[in-house]
Amino acid sequence: MLLGVIADDFTGATDIANIIAREGMKVAMTIGVPRDGFEIGDTQAVVVALKSRTIPAADAVAQSLKALAWLNERGAQQIFFKYCSTFDSTAEGNIGPVADALAEALGAEIAVVCPAFPKNGRTVFNGHLFVGRQLLQDSPMKDHPLTPMRRSDLVALMAEQSAHAVGLVPHDVVSSGETAIAEAFVRAIAADQRYAVVDAINDDHLRALGRAVRNHKLLTGGSALAMGLPANFGIAPRASHEAAQSKGTPVKTAILSGSCSAATRQQLVRAKELWPSLKIDLDALAENRPVVEEAIAWASAQPQDRPIVIYGSADPAEVEANQQRYGRQRAGELMEHALAAISKALVADGVGRLLVAGGETSGAVISALAIEGLSIGEEIAPGVPWTVTLSQSPLQVALKSGNFGGPDFFERALEIAG
Numbered sequence: 001m002l003l004g005v006i007a008d009d010f011t012g013a014t015d016i017a018n019i020i021a022r023e024g025m026k027v028a029m030t031i032g033v034p035r036d037g038f039e040i041g042d043t044q045a046v047v048v049a050l051k052s053r054t055i056p057a058a059d060a061v062a063q064s065l066k067a068l069a070w071l072n073e074r075g076a077q078q079i080f081f082k083y084c085s086t087f088d089s090t091a092e093g094n095i096g097p098v099a100d101a102l103a104e105a106l107g108a109e110i111a112v113v114c115p116a117f118p119k120n121g122r123t124v125f126n127g128h129l130f131v132g133r134q135l136l137q138d139s140p141m142k143d144h145p146l147t148p149m150r151r152s153d154l155v156a157l158m159a160e161q162s163a164h165a166v167g168l169v170p171h172d173v174v175s176s177g178e179t180a181i182a183e184a185f186v187r188a189i190a191a192d193q194r195y196a197v198v199d200a201i202n203d204d205h206l207r208a209l210g211r212a213v214r215n216h217k218l219l220t221g222g223s224a225l226a227m228g229l230p231a232n233f234g235i236a237p238r239a240s241h242e243a244a245q246s247k248g249t250p251v252k253t254a255i256l257s258g259s260c261s262a263a264t265r266q267q268l269v270r271a272k273e274l275w276p277s278l279k280i281d282l283d284a285l286a287e288n289r290p291v292v293e294e295a296i297a298w299a300s301a302q303p304q305d306r307p308i309v310i311y312g313s314a315d316p317a318e319v320e321a322n323q324q325r326y327g328r329q330r331a332g333e334l335m336e337h338a339l340a341a342i343s344k345a346l347v348a349d350g351v352g353r354l355l356v357a358g359g360e361t362s363g364a365v366i367s368a369l370a371i372e373g374l375s376i377g378e379e380i381a382p383g384v385p386w387t388v389t390l391s392q393s394p395l396q397v398a399l400k401s402g403n404f405g406g407p408d409f410f411e412r413a414l415e416i417a418g
């Protein structure tokens with residue numbers, strides 16, 4: 001194995017696996033740390049998907065170290081800690097503690113911090129993270145149900161979460177190329193900095209950075225940082241990425257969404273106009289009413305040849321009201337558990353194609369389905385591939401990060417699936 005990736009959520013894991021695959025590496029994605037006997041064959045990169053973004057920091061550290069040990073035992077030459085391109089972290093923050101623990105275990109003197117994903121509008125400039133034209137703190141991420149981001153200064157955010165000093169490699173250095181970036185790392189190490197936030201506003205910056213980190217033991221960042229890594233191992237991008245799913249056969253399809261992100265809510269407006277839809281009532285869930293059973297009955301009463309949409313997604317005012325009533329964590333868990341239970345019943349009832357919107361939601365759904373891993377197929381939108389589950393009865397699955405994809409994402413996904 002050349003590259004070992006530890007991803008802090010499941011949508012993020014398919015996102016980075018997609019990028020690595022398109023850059024030519026043979027990649028496998030596992031759900032959690034694989035069981036003993038899981039064969040990696042001639043796989044060059046393994047992405048271990050964890051659901052560690054919003055859990056207590058000590059648990060996130062323990063799970064990440066377990067993943068690291070598994071990857072190291074299989075000879076991974078470089079480790080990548082993948083977090084969100086919007087640096088999603090709770091108030092306590094898991095990114096710093098996990099990065100600290102991985103750096104310590106690997107003996108890494110320096111690690112980059114670079115969530116930039118220019119194709120999806122995430123750029124880092126003077127250490128500040130932008131989403132489109134807005135600072136992160138002014139973007140819809142300020143209202144995220146679990147990880148509201150109210151600051152944009154990555155140096156400050158990382159310094160607050162980590163036990164170590166954090167520096168910045170600014171855009172003028174990055175624009176000067178690989179040698180200048182590598183020299184900046186030497187200066188950062190001399191200044192006792194463990195992390196270097198690196199500016200990147202386009203893919204050329206990320207590729208130059210990719211070359212400059214060739215010898216780093218640990219990288220941290222968003223998926224786009226992985227773009228330049230396969231080339232370091234002498235691997236060239238693939239002309240076309242083979243589809244993992246078979247086309248042309250009708251497949252019962254369900255769209256499940258717990259994502260309250262602005263992009264998902266817009267995508268749902270369109271999906272609801274096209275297909276039968278059902279909203280899950282969080283109050284009813286909290287009152288222990290048979291919401292899940294009713295949703296399953298509703299689904300089986302719908303025409304079987306059309307996609308169905310089941311969602312909890314709500315706008316910031318409704319999410320806020322729910323959190324006031326039930327608490328941030330409980331509100332999230334109630335919805336995640338309900339959507340996970342519904343997905344299990346739908347699959348048992350013959351649904352063979354699932355589109356899941358939301359990182360935490362995807363984690364809950366995929367875990368409930370007891371799936372061991374996913375193989376990466378065609379790209380639907382930047383950062384979102386179709387995948388096929390590594391299971392006895394394979395399912396087609398797309399895990400959509402909350403803010404990824406255009407307004408017609410779901411239609412586009414189904415067109416591509418054929």
Ligand SMILES: Nc1ncnc2c1ncn2[C@@H]1O[C@H](COP(=O)(O)OP(=O)(O)O)[C@@H](O)[C@H]1O
Nearest residue numbers: 145259261312314332335336358359360361402
């Ligand atoms: N109506 C709702 N009220 C409160 N929380 C909700 C509601 N609908 C969904 N949630 C929760 O919001 C969180 C959304 O996170 P996630 O699934 O990661 O989406 P995203 O990818 O957009 O960040 C989940 O924990 C989900 O259960």
Ligand SMILES: O=C(O)[C@@H](O)C(=O)COP(=O)(O)O
Nearest residue numbers: 011012015084085359401402
């Ligand atoms: O880096 C990204 O933006 C995504 O890969 C990701 O992690 C998104 O997380 P969610 O929005 O919670 O799905």
